Amino acid sequence: METKKQRKIFNIIMVAVIVLIIAAGIVWAGSMKGWFSGGDDSFATASSVTGVVNVERNGVSFELEEGASLQPGDKITTNSKAQMRISAGKNTFTMAENTTASVNERDDGKITMSLGAGEIFAVLNDGEKFGQVSAMDTVINADGTVFSVNVQTGSMGVNVFEGDVTASAGDGAETAGAGKAVSIVGTEMTSADLSIASLNEFNITQAMEISDDHDLCFTKDQLQEELDRRQEEASALEEEAEGQNDTSGESGGQQDSNGKDSQSASGGSSQGGDQQTSDTGNGQASSGSEYEYTCTIEIRCDTILNNMDDLDPSKAGYVPSSGYLLKAAKVGFNDGETVLDVLKRACDKYGIQLEYSYTPMYGSSYIEGIGNLYEFDCGPQSGWMYKVNGWFPNYGCSAYKVSNGDSIAWCYTCKGLGEDLGAAGVQQ
Numbered sequence: 001m002e003t004k005k006q007r008k009i010f011n012i013i014m015v016a017v018i019v020l021i022i023a024a025g026i027v028w029a030g031s032m033k034g035w036f037s038g039g040d041d042s043f044a045t046a047s048s049v050t051g052v053v054n055v056e057r058n059g060v061s062f063e064l065e066e067g068a069s070l071q072p073g074d075k076i077t078t079n080s081k082a083q084m085r086i087s088a089g090k091n092t093f094t095m096a097e098n099t100t101a102s103v104n105e106r107d108d109g110k111i112t113m114s115l116g117a118g119e120i121f122a123v124l125n126d127g128e129k130f131g132q133v134s135a136m137d138t139v140i141n142a143d144g145t146v147f148s149v150n151v152q153t154g155s156m157g158v159n160v161f162e163g164d165v166t167a168s169a170g171d172g173a174e175t176a177g178a179g180k181a182v183s184i185v186g187t188e189m190t191s192a193d194l195s196i197a198s199l200n201e202f203n204i205t206q207a208m209e210i211s212d213d214h215d216l217c218f219t220k221d222q223l224q225e226e227l228d229r230r231q232e233e234a235s236a237l238e239e240e241a242e243g244q245n246d247t248s249g250e251s252g253g254q255q256d257s258n259g260k261d262s263q264s265a266s267g268g269s270s271q272g273g274d275q276q277t278s279d280t281g282n283g284q285a286s287s288g289s290e291y292e293y294t295c296t297i298e299i300r301c302d303t304i305l306n307n308m309d310d311l312d313p314s315k316a317g318y319v320p321s322s323g324y325l326l327k328a329a330k331v332g333f334n335d336g337e338t339v340l341d342v343l344k345r346a347c348d349k350y351g352i353q354l355e356y357s358y359t360p361m362y363g364s365s366y367i368e369g370i371g372n373l374y375e376f377d378c379g380p381q382s383g384w385m386y387k388v389n390g391w392f393p394n395y396g397c398s399a400y401k402v403s404n405g406d407s408i409a410w411c412y413t414c415k416g417l418g419e420d421l422g423a424a425g426v427q428q
Contacts, residue, residue: 044070044088044103044111051082051097072105078118080401086113089129094121096202098401106131119150121206123214124163138169138184146214148203152395153363158182159194161207161216179217183394185361196226197423200391230390234407241296241328291332293404297346299326301373301412303420310379310414318372325371326350339386339397339408340365364396370410378414385418386410392423 046053046068053064056075064076070086077100078084086093086103088111095101099118106112110131113120124130127143134140135151145163150156158167159181166175170187181194196218199207204223211220302323304311311319331346340356347354347370355369367384368374375383386397387409393400402408411421 042069043072043105044086046070046076046084047087048083048085048094050084052079053077053082053084053095054079070103072103075100075102088126090125091130092123094123094206096120115149115151115156117151119148119200119202121148121203122146123210136169136184137187138167138189141166141168146207146210146216148206150394152399154361155183155185155395157184157394159199159203161194161218162214195423196222197392198394199223199226200393201227201230201389233390237296237298237328237407237409238405240298241330244327244329292334293402294330294332295342295402295404295406295408296328297326297331297342297408297410298324298328299346299352299370299410300324301371303412303414304373304378306420307378307414310382312377315373315377325352325373333402337402339388339400339402340367341398342402342408343367343370343386343397343410358398359396362396363399365398366396367410370412373412378412381417382412382414384410385413385421385423387421387423392418392421 046064047066049064049066054061054077055064055068055070056077057071057073064084070076076084076086076095078095078097080097082097084095086095091111093101093113096119099120100116101118101120102114102116104112104114108131109129111129112131113133115133115135120133122133122142123146124142124144130143132139132141133149135149135156138156140147140149140158142163142165145165146161147163147165148159148161150159158165158176160176160178162178164175164177165182166173167182167184167189169184169189172187172189174182174189174191176182176191179194180191181198183190183192194217196204204227207216207218208220208223210216211218211223300323301319304319305321305323308316308319326346329346329350331342331349333342333345344354346352352370353372354367355374356365356367358364359366367386370384385392386400387393388400388402389407413419413421413423417423
């Protein structure tokens with residue numbers, strides 16, 4: 001009888017211990033995930049969460065949920081195809097995909113953000129809640145403004161859509177108003193007019209979303225028109241590639257300097273500026289069967305045809321009469337590969353000479369020459385630029401990860417560092 005009673009007491013104690021453990025676990029998890037810190041007094045909250053967004057808090061990582069309360073010291077990372085918005089008072093900070101940022105709180109209660117990589121779009125309506133954004137060794141101060149900040153290896157940029165923004169690095173500072181862009185490499189800062197052509201889709205869609213409530217440097221109609229133009233260009237390139245596959249087989253529509261279909265006689269690729277020639281322009285590589293995804297690529301130098309007087313005479317034989325080194329063609333790629341990977345694969349497949357070098361300052365590769373046409377061959381501002389889906393990225397091709405169905409165009413600029421390509425204000 002006594003033993004039975006003791007067992008009953010033991011079981012009750014065990015149940016109580018289990019309940020306490022579960023309750024402690026819930027409290028711990030709730031504390032970590034901010035379940036008990038919501039409300040108007042919350043430091044900041046997460047909203048518009050799409051895809052996988054992770055947060056690291058006190059050494060523990062977990063997936064961020066819609067409406068979750070953020071805590072000072074949180075490190076947030078958006079994965080590929082993911083996006084989220086941080087709300088602090090009436091201020092919002094939208095994080096693009098592949099972005100890492102930490103949020104904190106100053107002694108005066110204002111939120112600060114440290115951007116490690118990627119891009120944010122800030123809409124500031126409440127100066128009482130915003131402190132500053134820092135990236136690399138640069139501090140950005142603003143109030144009542146709309147701006148974006150992007151960070152790539154070795155460089156960063158600030159686009160100002162409304163109000164004034166001050167960027168400070170070392171002993172230097174640059175104040176930019178609406179319609180201006182600040183480029184920062186190390187402690188060197190330069191300011192220039194913000195071109196709508198320089199904006200990526202993330203910037204454009206974010207600006208369009210708030211355009212009805214803000215007096216931005218671009219109207220909603222202008223932004224939509226730019227998106228439509230890019231879509232039309234990408235679709236046209238896609239259709240051209242489909243047509244080339246139907247009519248040109250493995251030639252990809254490549255033409256020689258006399259406008260005849262041919263394979264290049266100078267096939268090969270180069271790394272670190274050391275040219276390595278190989279005869280691989282026989283179309284043996286598959287356009288997509290051995291790869292997960294496909295994209296479209298073309299290589300054109302038609303601007304040279306309008307600037308033949310500036311062309312190095314020794315390079316005249318390398319310029320096709322059609323202006324194309326490679327007409328639109330399908331190329332396969334795998335997850336995580338870059339625009340450079342696709343270019344190398346296309347040049348190897350179609351026997352097109354390629355030379356590039358790694359630039360440590362920017363942490364990416366620079367294209368020196370394609371098809372024996374190099375930078376400065378057609379004037380002091382000439383060289384190669386690339387665009388994806390109608391947009392000219394402002395960072396190196398080895399840093400741009402390709403997505404399925406992307407349309408890539410390599411274009412040779414002769415004047416205005418891309419102005420003759422419609423890429424005014426874009427630096428590569």
